Amino acid sequence: MAARPTLYLLPGLLCDAFTFENQKRALEGEFDVRVLDFFGLDSMTAMAQRVLDDAPARFSVCGFSMGGRVAMQILRLAPERLERLCLLDTGIVPAGPGEAEKRQVLVDLAWKDGMEALVKAWLPPMLHPERRSDPAFMGPLGDMVRRATPEIFEKQIRALVNRPDPTLLLPAITFPTVVAVGRQDEWSTVAQHEDIANLIPGAKLVVIEDSGHFTPVEQPEALTAILRDLMAM
Numbered sequence: 001m002a003a004r005p006t007l008y009l010l011p012g013l014l015c016d017a018f019t020f021e022n023q024k025r026a027l028e029g030e031f032d033v034r035v036l037d038f039f040g041l042d043s044m045t046a047m048a049q050r051v052l053d054d055a056p057a058r059f060s061v062c063g064f065s066m067g068g069r070v071a072m073q074i075l076r077l078a079p080e081r082l083e084r085l086c087l088l089d090t091g092i093v094p095a096g097p098g099e100a101e102k103r104q105v106l107v108d109l110a111w112k113d114g115m116e117a118l119v120k121a122w123l124p125p126m127l128h129p130e131r132r133s134d135p136a137f138m139g140p141l142g143d144m145v146r147r148a149t150p151e152i153f154e155k156q157i158r159a160l161v162n163r164p165d166p167t168l169l170l171p172a173i174t175f176p177t178v179v180a181v182g183r184q185d186e187w188s189t190v191a192q193h194e195d196i197a198n199l200i201p202g203a204k205l206v207v208i209e210d211s212g213h214f215t216p217v218e219q220p221e222a223l224t225a226i227l228r229d230l231m232a233m
Helices: 017-027 044-054 066-077 099-113 115-122 135-147 150-161 167-172 190-199 220-231
Strands: 006-010 032-035 059-064 082-088 177-182 204-208
Touching: 006 017, 006 066, 017 032, 017 059, 017 135, 017 220, 044 066, 044 150, 059 066, 059 220, 066 082, 066 150, 066 167, 082 220, 099 115, 099 150, 115 135, 115 150, 167 190, 177 190, 177 220, 190 204, 204 220
Parallel strands: 006 032, 006 059, 059 082, 082 177, 177 204
Antiparallel strands: none
């Protein structure tokens, strides 16, 4: 009996398996769906290596936000092992002037006032404006952030600030690739994803309606459909 195709779902900054629990539940009957976290790691290379050390010889990846950066580092380290790729609500530009300082403000806030303060300052702008005042929606996301620590946050920010530039890798992609983004993502915009898709030969661009940055949680069924279609390619 042939092994089921393996699909890695790679979460973003301060995210754990909760981010993808809907997709995992919906797809795990068809595929070997694996969700890793990147707690305790402070570089994109270390994060990518965590996936490579866990993965079979060939596998597919969906990387959300920071996880998309990790996916592109896997592409740098071991392109021959990738079968399919979904880049979701992410980016490709390296850190620009002033980014490290802006991110350090949030790191300092987490150390000084705790993760609850970070939930209030960092999380709402990531979401569709209509969801930011919905306690039933915001509660589980806030709980996820509270499960992390200032140390975890600081290390992940270090990885992001020192992220490699993957731009030159993208035109060499030869396997099925989807670039997906929430229509109302104010952090990683639709235009940004149009630029990413234009660099990848044959890439499919999907704009997910009524979603901010946290597409896996805001529009779980839409993402599940995208991933099912990708795995059929």
